[in-house]
Amino acid sequence: MSRKQNPTPETTADTAADAGTATGPAGPRPRRLTYAAVLSALEGLALLAGGVWMLVLGVTRDGGDRQQAVTGGITVLVLALLPLLAARGLLLRRGWSRGPAVITQIMALPVAYSLLQADSVALWAGVVLAVVAVAGLVLLVNPATTQALGIKGPGRARETGRQ
Numbered sequence: 424m425s426r427k428q429n430p431t432p433e434t435t436a437d438t439a440a441d442a443g444t445a446t447g448p449a450g451p452r453p454r455r456l457t458y459a460a461v462l463s464a465l466e467g468l469a470l471l472a473g474g475v476w477m478l479v480l481g482v483t484r485d486g487g488d489r490q491q492a493v494t495g496g497i498t499v500l501v502l503a504l505l506p507l508l509a510a511r512g513l514l515l516r517r518g519w520s521r522g523p524a525v526i527t528q529i530m531a532l533p534v535a536y537s538l539l540q541a542d543s544v545a546l547w548a549g550v551v552l553a554v555v556a557v558a559g560l561v562l563l564v565n566p567a568t569t570q571a572l573g574i575k576g577p578g579r580a581r582e583t584g585r586q
Contacts, residue, residue, distance in 0.1 A: 452514075537549070
C-alpha cells in the first residue's frame with residue numbers, strides 16, 4: 424500500500440505542514456518553537472548579509488586580501504544555509520531541525536565571546552549575539568519544543584511500543 428492509502432502519523436503531519444496549517448501530531452505549534460525558528464532565521468539572515476558584505480568588499484578590493492575575502496564571503500554564505508534550513512524545519516515541525524539549530528547556537532557562543540573582547544561597536548554585537556544564542560538554546564531544549572517536534576528521549580521509543 425502507498426503512504427496515501429495507509430497514512431501514518433508522519434504522513435499526516437507532512438500533509439498538515441504542506442497545507443500551511445500549524446497543527447500536527449501534538450496540536451498547535453507552541454510559541455516557543457515559533458520563537459526559536461524566528462531567532463534561527465534571523466541568525467541565518469545576518470550571516471547572509473555578512474557573507475554578501477564580505478564578497479562585495481573582496482571583489483572591490485585591490486591586493487592580496489581579495490582572494491581571502493571572497494573565500495570567506497562564500498564560506499559565510501554557505502554557513503548561512505544551516506540556520507535558515509533549521510528555521511524552516513522548525514516551522515514545519517521536523518524533528519531533524521533541532522540539531523542544526525542547536526549547533527548554530529553553540530557555534531554563536533564563541534563568536535559572541537570574541538566580540539565581547541573588542542573595544543568597539545563589536546562589543547554590542549557580541550552582547551546581542553550572546554543573548555540570542557542563549558535564548559535560542561533555552562527555547563530549543565524546552566520540553567514543549569521537544570514534544571512538538573516529536574523527539575523522544577533515550578529509551579522512550581521502547582515505552583511507546585508497549586502502550
